[in-house]
Amino acid sequence: MRLDDVDVAILTELQEHGRLTNSELAERAGLSASACHRRVKTLETSGVIDRYVAILSEKALGRGITVYVQVTLDNQKRETLVAFETAVEAVPEVMECYLMSGDADYLIRVLVRDANDYEHVHREILSGLPGVARLVSSFTIRRVFSRTTMPVPEELRV
Amino acid sequence: MRLDDVDVAILTELQEHGRLTNSELAERAGLSASACHRRVKTLETSGVIDRYVAILSEKALGRGITVYVQVTLDNQKRETLVAFETAVEAVPEVMECYLMSGDADYLIRVLVRDANDYEHVHREILSGLPGVARLVSSFTIRRVFSRTTMPVPEELRV
DNA sequence: GTTGAAACGCCTTATAC
DNA sequence: GTATAAGGCGTTTCAAC
Numbered sequence: 001m002r003l004d005d006v007d008v009a010i011l012t013e014l015q016e017h018g019r020l021t022n023s024e025l026a027e028r029a030g031l032s033a034s035a036c037h038r039r040v041k042t043l044e045t046s047g048v049i050d051r052y053v054a055i056l057s058e059k060a061l062g063r064g065i066t067v068y069v070q071v072t073l074d075n076q077k078r079e080t081l082v083a084f085e086t087a088v089e090a091v092p093e094v095m096e097c098y099l100m101s102g103d104a105d106y107l108i109r110v111l112v113r114d115a116n117d118y119e120h121v122h123r124e125i126l127s128g129l130p131g132v133a134r135l136v137s138s139f140t141i142r143r144v145f146s147r148t149t150m151p152v153p154e155e156l157r158v
Numbered sequence: 159m160r161l162d163d164v165d166v167a168i169l170t171e172l173q174e175h176g177r178l179t180n181s182e183l184a185e186r187a188g189l190s191a192s193a194c195h196r197r198v199k200t201l202e203t204s205g206v207i208d209r210y211v212a213i214l215s216e217k218a219l220g221r222g223i224t225v226y227v228q229v230t231l232d233n234q235k236r237e238t239l240v241a242f243e244t245a246v247e248a249v250p251e252v253m254e255c256y257l258m259s260g261d262a263d264y265l266i267r268v269l270v271r272d273a274n275d276y277e278h279v280h281r282e283i284l285s286g287l288p289g290v291a292r293l294v295s296s297f298t299i300r301r302v303f304s305r306t307t308m309p310v311p312e313e314l315r316v
Numbered sequence: 317g318t319t320g321a322a323a324c325g326c327c328t329t330a331t332a333c
Numbered sequence: 334g335t336a337t338a339a340g341g342c343g344t345t346t347c348a349a350c
Contacts, residue, residue, distance in 0.1 A: 049212050068256075142256070192320095195345070
């Protein structure tokens with residue numbers, strides 16, 4: 001699927017304002033409402049737009065601290081990996097989990113209230129996950145920025 | 159601001175389906191439409207709901223590979239940090255940037271099409287950012303999961 | 317908290333160009 | 334791509350309970 005400038009404009013707007021009305025969106029994209037509506041539907045059914053979500057405020061929910069944790073397991077047996085992955089997904093403080101190349105097996109992003117809270121999560125939850133041999137925690141001091149907006153790569157442009 | 163079970167139900171739904179109609183949401187939350195509408199407005203104005211966004215498909219956009227990069231700068235002078243932060247935010251492939259404690263100064267998450275593409279980003283863009291002394295790249299093999307849904311902490315429950 | 321009503325805007329589909 | 338029309342649905346506000 002190729003995307004032209006208008007598609008990009010639509011995607012850019014919706015990535016920032018997911019609940020724009022179609023008429024507002026049409027105006028911002030410089031399109032008639034019907035044309036805009038058709039394009040959005042196409043973008044949705046083609047899978048370019050995956051879904052719409054509400055983003056909650058980490059601050060307002062008292063989850064100010066992000067910690068990255070490198071996880072090394074006892075071994076790389078298939079069952080060990082599956083057991084860990086299943087268990088870690090059930091931990092609500094873990095926002096993201098990647099299987100990694102290199103030293104550690106997994107990298108996870110953990111969201112907690114403060115350092116105290118992390119101590120609890122680390123000791124009572126993470127270190128008890130199946131197969132975990134070692135945890136290396138890296139504290140973030142400050143989030144410089146975070147994008148939800150994904151750039152449209154050149155090779156998809158019209 | 160305290161949140162009761164119904165608020166949590168609303169937040170959970172909206173974090174997964176950000177464009178639910180108010181009437182649909184009301185039904186799922188077990189509320190009348192007007193009561194539901196009032197609660198959502200309150201959650202929005204109080205800042206618990208930060209914003210609504212469309213999530214694009216990384217796959218459909220051909221951005222399959224996530225790379226984490228630990229960035230070490232020449233020094234920690236204020237100007238050095240500011241210059242780097244300003245420049246890195248202008249790189250669209252960088253989705254997130256944290257100032258870190260510990261060995262490296264920054265941790266960034268980079269989204270690219272493939273390893274080739276990363277090679278280009280690494281050599282032509284990242285290593286040219288102001289103040290960069292060392293880059294340590296960690297490739298992800300697979301995203302195990304990623305949440306946009308944030309749990310409501312116990313201490314905020316009614 | 318609930319229901320119901322009313323006004324308005326938007327969506328959605330369908331026209332035709 | 335544009336414009337327009339029509340019906341139905343959803344939102345938003347209000348009043349009353």
